[in-house]
Amino acid sequence: MIKFWNKRVKLGILTENPEFEDEIKTIQKEIKESVKKKFAGSLALRMVDSGSCNACEAECNALANPYYDLERLGIYFVASPRHADVMLLSGIMTFNMTPHVLEAYEQIPNPKWVITLGDCPIMQAPFERTFAIKAPAQEHIKITHHISGCPPSPKEIMQGLLEFLKKI
Amino acid sequence: MRFIARYAKDRGRVFEIVTLYDSEVQKEQVHKEKPVIQTLSHEHPAALWFERKMQDDFGIIVEDAFDKRPLVHQEQFPKNVHPMCKDFDAKELDFSEFQPYNYEVIKGDGVFQVSVGPIHAGIIEPGHFHFSQAGEKMLHLEIRHFYTYRAIEKMLEGKTLEEAKPIIERISGNESIAYQICWRDILLQASQQELPQALQKRHAFLLELERMIHHLTDLGFIPNDAGFGAALSLGSKLAEDSRRKMKEITGHRFGFGAIDFANKFLDTVSLHEWLDSMQESIDYFEDWIIDIPSLWDRLDTTGILALKKAIKYDTVGVIAKASGLAIDRRINNFYLQNGFEAVTQLSGDVAARFKIRIAELKNSLTMMHNFLQEDDTVLTLNTLQDGEYMSFVESSMGELFMTIDIKDGVIERFFARDASFVNWQAVHLMMRNDIIADFPLINKSCDLSYAGNDL
Numbered sequence: 001m002i003k004f005w006n007k008r009v010k011l012g013i014l015t016e017n018p019e020f021e022d023e024i025k026t027i028q029k030e031i032k033e034s035v036k037k038k039f040a041g042s043l044a045l046r047m048v049d050s051g052s053c054n055a056c057e058a059e060c061n062a063l064a065n066p067y068y069d070l071e072r073l074g075i076y077f078v079a080s081p082r083h084a085d086v087m088l089l090s091g092i093m094t095f096n097m098t099p100h101v102l103e104a105y106e107q108i109p110n111p112k113w114v115i116t117l118g119d120c121p122i123m124q125a126p127f128e129r130t131f132a133i134k135a136p137a138q139e140h141i142k143i144t145h146h147i148s149g150c151p152p153s154p155k156e157i158m159q160g161l162l163e164f165l166k167k168i
Numbered sequence: 169m170r171f172i173a174r175y176a177k178d179r180g181r182v183f184e185i186v187t188l189y190d191s192e193v194q195k196e197q198v199h200k201e202k203p204v205i206q207t208l209s210h211e212h213p214a215a216l217w218f219e220r221k222m223q224d225d226f227g228i229i230v231e232d233a234f235d236k237r238p239l240v241h242q243e244q245f246p247k248n249v250h251p252m253c254k255d256f257d258a259k260e261l262d263f264s265e266f267q268p269y270n271y272e273v274i275k276g277d278g279v280f281q282v283s284v285g286p287i288h289a290g291i292i293e294p295g296h297f298h299f300s301q302a303g304e305k306m307l308h309l310e311i312r313h314f315y316t317y318r319a320i321e322k323m324l325e326g327k328t329l330e331e332a333k334p335i336i337e338r339i340s341g342n343e344s345i346a347y348q349i350c351w352r353d354i355l356l357q358a359s360q361q362e363l364p365q366a367l368q369k370r371h372a373f374l375l376e377l378e379r380m381i382h383h384l385t386d387l388g389f390i391p392n393d394a395g396f397g398a399a400l401s402l403g404s405k406l407a408e409d410s411r412r413k414m415k416e417i418t419g420h421r422f423g424f425g426a427i428d429f430a431n432k433f434l435d436t437v438s439l440h441e442w443l444d445s446m447q448e449s450i451d452y453f454e455d456w457i458i459d460i461p462s463l464w465d466r467l468d469t470t471g472i473l474a475l476k477k478a479i480k481y482d483t484v485g486v487i488a489k490a491s492g493l494a495i496d497r498r499i500n501n502f503y504l505q506n507g508f509e510a511v512t513q514l515s516g517d518v519a520a521r522f523k524i525r526i527a528e529l530k531n532s533l534t535m536m537h538n539f540l541q542e543d544d545t546v547l548t549l550n551t552l553q554d555g556e557y558m559s560f561v562e563s564s565m566g567e568l569f570m571t572i573d574i575k576d577g578v579i580e581r582f583f584a585r586d587a588s589f590v591n592w593q594a595v596h597l598m599m600r601n602d603i604i605a606d607f608p609l610i611n612k613s614c615d616l617s618y619a620g621n622d623l
Contacts, residue, residue, distance in 0.1 A: 001456075001459070001460065003455070003456055003459075004398070004456055007452070047291045048287055049287075049292070049293050049294050049316070050294075051294075051315070051316040051317075051318055051619075052293070052316070052341075052619065053338045053339060053340055053341035053344075053619045054293050054340060054341040054342055054617065054618070054619050055338075055341030055342075055344075055422050056341075057291050057292060057293060057341075058341060058342065058385070058422075059421075060291045061291050061385075061404070062404065062407075062408055062411070064400075064404065065401070065404035065405055065407070065408050066401055066404070066405050067405070067408055077290075077291055079289035079290070080289070081287075091316065092318055094315065094316055094317055094318055095244075095245065095261060095263075095317070096242045096245075096314060096315045096316075096317055097286065097294055097315050097316065099244060099263070100286050100287055100294070100315070104287055125338065126334035126335050126338060127318060127323065127335060127338070128323050128335075129259050130259065130318065130319040130322050130323050131251055131256075131258050131259060131260060131261040131319060131322075132251075132261075132317050132318055132319035132322075133318055133319070150338075150424070151341070151421075151422070153421060
């Protein structure tokens with residue numbers, strides 16, 4: 001462990017891509033202020049995968065890495081819909097998942113919002129309609145905001161969340 | 169013989185059942201009026217899901233199987249509907265009445281059931297885990313999947329290989345490059361062409377980059393599930409760096425659309441430098457993490473899969489290698505000349521799977537140096553010939569198998585078997601001596617795909 005602290009002290013803070021980092025910083029600042037004003041400082045997201053390829057999930061996981069660090073802005077991915085303000089819905093609403101998505105939505109306390117993530121839930125991804133697909137999601141559930149991309153990058157997700165915060 | 173896959177085809181009046189082993193292909197035909205086959209699951213337990221899937225997809229009856237429950241068709245799926253038959257063309261199915269699924273459970277005094285999923289606590293794909301518990305101790309686990317079942321096989325029928333590409337590369341986001349390379353090999357077989365070495369190297373470079381991203385993510389998440397969050401910070405930083413590199417080279421963070429037949433410019437000098445810096449970071453990571461006893465206390469002897477079981481269940485990929493089974497589709501001249509080394513561990517526990525990932529990562533870096541080459545080869549494809557084609561690729565999870573039948577220029581039957589499909593069936597064997605709190609750690613150490621498994 002001592003090697004770890006040694007390296008940390010020696011290395012200091014690194015910035016590889018100042019332009020990108022600045023953009024992210026601006027978004028982060030706005031998100032933080034917005035979350036503070038509209039959600040008393042903490043916005044709880046419940047991520048639900050209704051049949052995605054795992055790329056959207058990987059990008060949401062990336063939001064927690066040291067580059068983006070979403071939790072610092074007061075946005076948390078929570079473990080239960082009962083702790084959530086917003087459902088972040090990815091995936092193509094498969095036949096097998098649709099009842100579970102609706103169940104999870106029921107469990108979220110009011111007031112609640114749904115944000116769709118990626119091209120799948122609005123049926124814009126290259127997948128075609130089959131008997132096993134129930135997308136688009138708006139046929140089943142009221143959608144407040146959509147973040148497009150296949151998958152949206154962490155930066156696009158942050159921008160999307162900011163737009164959502166401005167919208168409500 | 170290692171069992172690889174078993175699947176069926178609708179051939180008009182008969183079903184053709186193909187059983188694939190590493191050294192042979194067996195074909196058998198059964199009449200549609202009496203579609204009865206014998207199970208292989210007594211010798212090869214991994215055949216069970218393949219057979220249950222056939223039963224759902226085609227209505228084929230597996231006579232002597234000990235498990236005849238539906239696999240893909242869940243509680244509200246209409247009964248007696250077999251969507252992979254050619255005469256099924258509905259684009260919409262209504263939910264039917266809820267029919268409970270009988271889980272495999274152990275009953276007894278004080279034994280209780282724990283149901284987990286399909287929606288999990290973290291940011292992961294949907295799947296269901298059903299535990300029979302005696303206090304903290306796991307007595308049995310049934311893994312139930314196919315929540316992300318999108319009917320990809322049916323979706324691709326009637327499309328050309330070109331039209332199918334954007335869908336194939338999105339079957340499993342973590343293994344997109346591997347799926348694309350399988351598609352590429354089938355395309356080349358159909359056009360009867362050889363891939364120029366320069367393109368082969370470019371594709372192999374991307375495949376190793378994808379493997380790097382996947383392993384780095386896991387190297388962070390495995391210690392995180394044992395409560396050591398610092399590793400996740402470092403691992404996810406390195407994974408993000410690699411993903412940005414993927415974006416730089418292919419224009420997409422997951423490499424969607426990356427595999428084609430034109431070699432584009434690569435800045436080899438800066439890529440060599442980048443690989444060196446990654447090497448340094450990974451060496452540092454290894455040196456640091458090996459030295460944390462409280463972490464290894466959790467990883468060692470947790471979730472053991474014995475070699476005998478790994479063979480019996482026909483496992484592949486990281487799981488097989490961690491139990492001492494050197495199965496790798498990269499054991500061929502091309503990879504060996506470029507520095508491939510097969511890695512294995514013997515203990516078969518979480519620690520072994522963790523170490524396999526580190527070793528593979530370092531080997532990938534060595535090979536990537538050798539794959540870098542400045543070249544602008546372009547391959548023009550011939551017209552495609554009809555036929556039945558198969559291809560294999562070692563994805564970051566293990567051996568990926570894909571088969572496509574082309575008839576009149578379009579796909580007649582598509583089938584893919586992700587490494588996860590066989591490996592998931594061996595995961596319950598790892599729980600014998602562990603408590604339920606170890607399950608997330610064991611599951612993460614295998615890090616299998618749900619979307620690739622479910623299709």
